[in-house]
Amino acid sequence: MAKRIDVSGLSAFYGGFRAIDDISMTVEPRTVTAFIGPSGCGKSTFLRTLNRMHEVTPGGRVEGKVLLDDENLYGSGVDPVSVRRTVGMVFQRPNPFPTMSIYDNVAAGLRLNGRRRKSELDAIVEKSLTGANLWNEVKDRLNKPGAGLSGGQQQRLCIARAIAVEPDVLLMDEPCSALDPISTLAIEDLIGELKERFTIVIVTHNMQQAARVSDRTAFFNLAAVGKPGKLIEIDETERIFSNPSVQATEDYISGRFG
Amino acid sequence: MSHTASDLGARHRGSAIARNRLPKWTPLAIAAGAVVVGIGIGAGAGLDSHVQWGLIALILFVAGNYVVTRVADGPRQAKDRVATSLVYACFILAIIPLYSLIETTIAKGVKVLDGNFLGHSMSGVLGTQPGGGVYHAIIGTLEQVGIATVIAVPIGVFTAIYLVEYGKGALAKAITFFVDVMTGIPSIVAGLFILSFWILILGFGFSGFAGALALTILMMPIIVRSTEEMLKLVPNELREASYALGVPKWRTIVSIVVPTSIGGIITGVVLAIARIAGETAPVLLLVFGSQVINNDPFEGPQSSLPFYIYEQYNLGNPAAYDRAWAAALVLIILVMILNLIARGIARWKAPKTSGR
Amino acid sequence: MDTTQTAEAPPPSPPQPPADLDQGVQQRPVLRVGDRLFLAFSGGSGILLLVVMAAIAGFLTYRAVNAISQDHGNFLTTFEWNTGVTPPVFGIAVLAFGTIVSSIIAMAIAVPVSIGIALFITHYAHRRVASPLAYLVDLLAAVPSIVYGLWGALFLVPHMNGLDLWLDKYFGWTYIFDQSAPGSAARSLFTVSILLAIMIIPIITNVSREVFRQVPRMHEEAALALGATRWEVIRLSVLPFARSGIISASMLGLGRALGETMAVATVLSSSSVLSLHLLDPQGGTFAQNIAAHFGEATDFGRDALIAGGLVLFVITLIVNGAARLIIARRKEYSGASA
Numbered sequence: 001m002a003k004r005i006d007v008s009g010l011s012a013f014y015g016g017f018r019a020i021d022d023i024s025m026t027v028e029p030r031t032v033t034a035f036i037g038p039s040g041c042g043k044s045t046f047l048r049t050l051n052r053m054h055e056v057t058p059g060g061r062v063e064g065k066v067l068l069d070d071e072n073l074y075g076s077g078v079d080p081v082s083v084r085r086t087v088g089m090v091f092q093r094p095n096p097f098p099t100m101s102i103y104d105n106v107a108a109g110l111r112l113n114g115r116r117r118k119s120e121l122d123a124i125v126e127k128s129l130t131g132a133n134l135w136n137e138v139k140d141r142l143n144k145p146g147a148g149l150s151g152g153q154q155q156r157l158c159i160a161r162a163i164a165v166e167p168d169v170l171l172m173d174e175p176c177s178a179l180d181p182i183s184t185l186a187i188e189d190l191i192g193e194l195k196e197r198f199t200i201v202i203v204t205h206n207m208q209q210a211a212r213v214s215d216r217t218a219f220f221n222l223a224a225v226g227k228p229g230k231l232i233e234i235d236e237t238e239r240i241f242s243n244p245s246v247q248a249t250e251d252y253i254s255g256r257f258g
Numbered sequence: 259m260s261h262t263a264s265d266l267g268a269r270h271r272g273s274a275i276a277r278n279r280l281p282k283w284t285p286l287a288i289a290a291g292a293v294v295v296g297i298g299i300g301a302g303a304g305l306d307s308h309v310q311w312g313l314i315a316l317i318l319f320v321a322g323n324y325v326v327t328r329v330a331d332g333p334r335q336a337k338d339r340v341a342t343s344l345v346y347a348c349f350i351l352a353i354i355p356l357y358s359l360i361e362t363t364i365a366k367g368v369k370v371l372d373g374n375f376l377g378h379s380m381s382g383v384l385g386t387q388p389g390g391g392v393y394h395a396i397i398g399t400l401e402q403v404g405i406a407t408v409i410a411v412p413i414g415v416f417t418a419i420y421l422v423e424y425g426k427g428a429l430a431k432a433i434t435f436f437v438d439v440m441t442g443i444p445s446i447v448a449g450l451f452i453l454s455f456w457i458l459i460l461g462f463g464f465s466g467f468a469g470a471l472a473l474t475i476l477m478m479p480i481i482v483r484s485t486e487e488m489l490k491l492v493p494n495e496l497r498e499a500s501y502a503l504g505v506p507k508w509r510t511i512v513s514i515v516v517p518t519s520i521g522g523i524i525t526g527v528v529l530a531i532a533r534i535a536g537e538t539a540p541v542l543l544l545v546f547g548s549q550v551i552n553n554d555p556f557e558g559p560q561s562s563l564p565f566y567i568y569e570q571y572n573l574g575n576p577a578a579y580d581r582a583w584a585a586a587l588v589l590i591i592l593v594m595i596l597n598l599i600a601r602g603i604a605r606w607k608a609p610k611t612s613g614r
Numbered sequence: 615m616d617t618t619q620t621a622e623a624p625p626p627s628p629p630q631p632p633a634d635l636d637q638g639v640q641q642r643p644v645l646r647v648g649d650r651l652f653l654a655f656s657g658g659s660g661i662l663l664l665v666v667m668a669a670i671a672g673f674l675t676y677r678a679v680n681a682i683s684q685d686h687g688n689f690l691t692t693f694e695w696n697t698g699v700t701p702p703v704f705g706i707a708v709l710a711f712g713t714i715v716s717s718i719i720a721m722a723i724a725v726p727v728s729i730g731i732a733l734f735i736t737h738y739a740h741r742r743v744a745s746p747l748a749y750l751v752d753l754l755a756a757v758p759s760i761v762y763g764l765w766g767a768l769f770l771v772p773h774m775n776g777l778d779l780w781l782d783k784y785f786g787w788t789y790i791f792d793q794s795a796p797g798s799a800a801r802s803l804f805t806v807s808i809l810l811a812i813m814i815i816p817i818i819t820n821v822s823r824e825v826f827r828q829v830p831r832m833h834e835e836a837a838l839a840l841g842a843t844r845w846e847v848i849r850l851s852v853l854p855f856a857r858s859g860i861i862s863a864s865m866l867g868l869g870r871a872l873g874e875t876m877a878v879a880t881v882l883s884s885s886s887v888l889s890l891h892l893l894d895p896q897g898g899t900f901a902q903n904i905a906a907h908f909g910e911a912t913d914f915g916r917d918a919l920i921a922g923g924l925v926l927f928v929i930t931l932i933v934n935g936a937a938r939l940i941i942a943r944r945k946e947y948s949g950a951s952a
Contacts (some may be wrong), residue, residue: 085841095832099854124620339844348730413659420656433660436667444873446901450923451670454677508652534693536758539875564760586761
């Protein structure tokens with residue numbers, strides 16, 4: 001079920017501004033790929049092109065191809081809604097639906113797809129919450145508002161919500177940047193478990209995190225402010241952190257800039 | 259992996275990523291078709307009400323959209339389409355009368371609107387005759403609204419300052435609650451209050467001032483609300499920075515808090531003025547109405563623009579209707595100008611943290 | 615005030631309520647003159663507002679009691695409004711019915727349409743269309759009600775005839791839409807309701823649009839990322855978040871509709887008939903009744919009108935209170951906590 005992503009010649013725009021330029025890469029199924037790079041280098045923008053969320057931003061536009069296995073997400077007539085069903089996303093700040101209970105939050109995506117049978121929903125909700133390592137903490141208060149949980153729990157709730165619909169790919173946009181170290185650790189452990197089932201792409205500002213969780217790491221950079229961001233290199237995480245092939249990557253990782 | 263997951267998988271993996279099978283112009287085509295069929299049925303069945311034609315077309319459009327999308331793309335897309343159609347329909351449905359209101363007022367209002375109309379009162383003009391003007395009504399409106407503003411603005415602004423800068427206890431809660439309640443007072447009730455208090459109990463006569471008092475009651479809560487909102491937008495850091503410099507609280511308010519939010523406060527005041535300038539009911543009860551120019555708001559009956567419109571409408575003859583429309587146009591223009599001024603100030607003095 | 619002096623003294627706090635802004639600063643019992651004056655001014659203004667509010671309730675009640683005590687009809691159930699005769703006979707049955715029915719119909723039309731327009735502006739229309747549109751609705755909300763009244767009486771009433779006849783022909787069986795005299799002028803409660811709806815649509819739209827715009831982007835993206843269609847995003851994120859805002863907006867509109875005087879006074883051909891035939895020119899509302907009878911009213915008649923005004927006042931109070939309760943009850947699930 002996890003799928004391969006093949007990006008070729010992808011550029012994204014905000015109105016007339018080219019935010020990322022001509023990016024090509026391949027993401028293997030059942031791996032974790034981390035995107036690192038200085039602020040404003042377009043890694044989040046690029047992530048959002050992978051499930052067609054970029055075009056939701058006013059003025060957002062994309063050129064190029066993203067193949068999910070062999071299907072182009074930007075092919076003519078493709079319904080962005082179904083793309084997002086297939087490629088799940090977890091955001092920087094936990095964003096459970098504030099008006100919904102924990103249960104309803106997890107079930108939200110399933111209900112959209114017309115699954116209404118209580119027993120079936122119950123099973124998937126439990127499975128997803130268990131998958132997000134949250135079940136034991138919330139099983140007694142499934143009907144309480146999701147917004148009442150702690151930040152780390154909320155983020156895991158969002159992960160449960162995303163995996164409940166069984167996507168092929170899970171995108172994570174700095175999922176730990178708003179969390180404390182203990183919650184961060186919990187999420188990182190979770191990512192390690194989730195990669196058994198999903199293709200995971202994660203944007204992070206924290207290089208240790210990239211080193212800890214990812215199999216491959218992509219380094220993004222931009223020549224100057226106002227210039228588009230580019231993919232500098234992508235390689236095995238170990239190599240990127242020990243012996244990168246580009247000088248800029250090494251400078252960034254060793255803290256000489258960014 | 260449990261069977262639920264895999265069968266869910268199969269369901270979606272089968273078709274992989276869904277494609278919209280309908281071209282983008284489909285809704286437009288359905289709309290055109292619905293209109294044609296609607297007219298066809300309407301004309302064919304000899305229905306004489308055009309409302310009916312429109313209704314048939316609308317129902318056909320929504321139903322057609324639903325069916326076509328459902329067949330091609332599935333129920334979710336169909337629901338989405340229907341929601342979209344309904345939202346558009348709401349918009350069109352509402353824009354027709356609102357447009358007509360503006361259009362009619364302008365078209366009929368310009369007939370007698372000229373310098374003569376603006377510069378003369380109704381003194382010596384028979385209600386059934388053409389001629390006469392709104393000068394006395396404009397004077398009345400300006401004076402009444404002016405007086406109301408002079409009274410309401412300080413009270414309203416200071417109350418808001420109290421609520422934001424000092425208010426914590428039961429008094430603040432009570433004020434907040436009653437300001438909310440006051441916002442909902444119908445204008446005619448405010449008029450009745452001044453009537454019972456000022457005229458029936460204290461024994462004063464009808465005057466522009468009495469009307470202004472009622473307008474004050476209507477204006478105060480609006481100003482409290484808008485000023486409160488604006489003061490709340492001033493970041494606490496600014497106040498703390500000022501305290502840290504040893505500036506006393508009242509000077510902090512006067513020289514930091516209020517100037518920071520002055521644009522918003524003035525905008526609120528201007529909008530409140532625009533709002534009360536159109537109030538008719540209190541004027542009807544308290545100012546009594548007059549055909550002649552009375553420059554003294556404290557003595558004797560006056561007129562006002564909204565009252566004048568009502569009065570002319572009640573005369574019920576074409577010449578009076580023309581005057582009513584013209585006065586309505588004058589009133590709308592006045593309110594629009596106030597609105598534009600308010601917007602101008604808001605934009606000019608906007609805090610740098612621009613929203614979305 | 616000289617600077618050295620101000621520099622020495624820490625900012626004083628108001629005496630009794632523990633001031634949130636001055637945390638950590640020693641509280642001094644002595645207030646400087648400027649502060650004391652300022653507190654007196656601002657607190658005084660607030661108290662003045664309360665006094666005015668109490669006075670409104672007090673004076674209206676005083677005059678109203680005077681009138682009702684001399685009423686030889688039942689104030690609540692009498693249909694006619696005869697204050698000029700001895701003994702006076704008047705009651706609010708027709709007025710209460712007219713006010714409530716016209717407001718309910720107006721709300722039933724205006725609320726869904728307004729939500730639709732607000733959604734159109736915030737979520738459907740292209741940005742280039744949306745902002746002038748928002749501006750237009752803004753301006754329409756500011757158009758004085760007397761102008762709506764004039765337009766309603768001179769333009770809407772004649773144009774309602776067709777619709778009335780049609781409703782009578784096809785929906786006459788509902789009783790409500792049955793016209794006693796088909797083709798009579800549309801100066802009816804139904805026309806009033808339509809006019810009130812048209813009048814409050816811009817108001818409700820304006821507030822709802824503001825609320826829709828404040829829905830945090832991340833909630834909408836959460837729904838989008840689950841693969842929700844535009845409508846599902848609205849249903850999952852926008853409407854729940856905006857619910858209490860929509861209720862306040864509607865209550866604002868309802869308040870306007872209940873208390874609207876001029877638009878009703880110009881359109882309605884009033885009479886003391888209470889009937890569910892909404893298309894017939896008859897009935898009345900509180901505010902319209904005051905405007906219509908005020909001119910010829912005696913001193914006693916004015917007191918009677920004040921009694922009617924008091925009932926209207928109480929109704930608006932109840933509506934406001936109800937809205938507040940609904941909003942407070944939904945706090946637990948409100949978006950503010952996220």
